[in-house]
Amino acid sequence: xxxxxxxxxxxxxxxxxxxxxxxxxxxxxxxxxxxxxxxxxxxxxxxxxxxxxxxxxxxxxxxxxxxxxxxxxxxxxxxxxxxxxxxxxxxxxxxxxxxxxxxxxxxxxxxxxxxxxxxxxxxxxxxxxxxx
Ligand code: FES
Ligand code: FES
Numbered sequence: 001x002x003x004x005x006x007x008x009x010x011x012x013x014x015x016x017x018x019x020x021x022x023x024x025x026x027x028x029x030x031x032x033x034x035x036x037x038x039x040x041x042x043x044x045x046x047x048x049x050x051x052x053x054x055x056x057x058x059x060x061x062x063x064x065x066x067x068x069x070x071x072x073x074x075x076x077x078x079x080x081x082x083x084x085x086x087x088x089x090x091x092x093x094x095x096x097x098x099x100x101x102x103x104x105x106x107x108x109x110x111x112x113x114x115x116x117x118x119x120x121x122x123x124x125x126x127x128x129x130x131x132x
Contacts, residue, residue, distance in 0.1 A: 002060075003093035005067075010059045015069035017052040024120065026112025028131065032101040035061060039069070039109040043117055048072050048080055053109070060099035061106070064088050068106035077114060081127055083107070108132075 002010070019025075019040035027038045035057035042050035051073050053065045068088045072080040085103040089095050095103060112131040118124060 001096055002063075003095075005092045006060065006063045006095065009063035009066040009092065013062050013066040015052050015066065015073070016054065018054060019050060019052050022113075024113040024115070024117030026109045026114070026116055026131065028105060028108040028112055030057065030061075030101060030105050033058070035102075035105065037061065037065060037105040037109040039065070039106070039113045041110075041113045041117060043077065046076050046078075048075055048077070053106070055105070057105060058099070058102055060095055060102035063092060064095070064103040065106040065109070067091050068110060072110065077117075077125055080110065080114065081125065083110065 019042050022040040023043040024041045029036050038054045040052045041048055051069045053069055055061050055065055068083055071083045085107040089103050114125055114128055115131055
């Protein structure tokens with residue numbers, strides 16, 4: 001049912017934890033299942049130097065967040081904006097349809113963290129909308 005990549009990121013999730021004094025932090029809840037996701041960003045000169053996540057979500061939420069953090073680490077903010085749940089699912093070789101909503105958590109938390117960063121620094125990030 002799950003791809004090898006999903007199993008790998010579920011069994012050995014990357015970038016779990018939190019960042020002290022993060023540049024931006026985003027917390028979102030999943031409307032569908034009620035699970036929670038938190039993403040911390042450390043941003044310097046427009047580059048995501050470090051990223052960590054914590055979730056009270058299912059295995060698919062762990063795997064998608066792990067992959068999402070890997071995809072944005074070391075990237076520019078503009079590149080990170082392209083890390084949608086679709087991009088994360090592709091990188092994981094797909095998810096079972098019933099688990100697609102779990103991958104949305106990572107994208108939303110990432111964007112909420114970027115929004116927090118933008119607010120704190122009085123900047124605008126193209127394409128970014130306020131968290132719902
Ligand atoms: Fe949260 Fe599935 S409802 S783990
Ligand atoms: Fe809730 Fe997966 S079932 S995040």
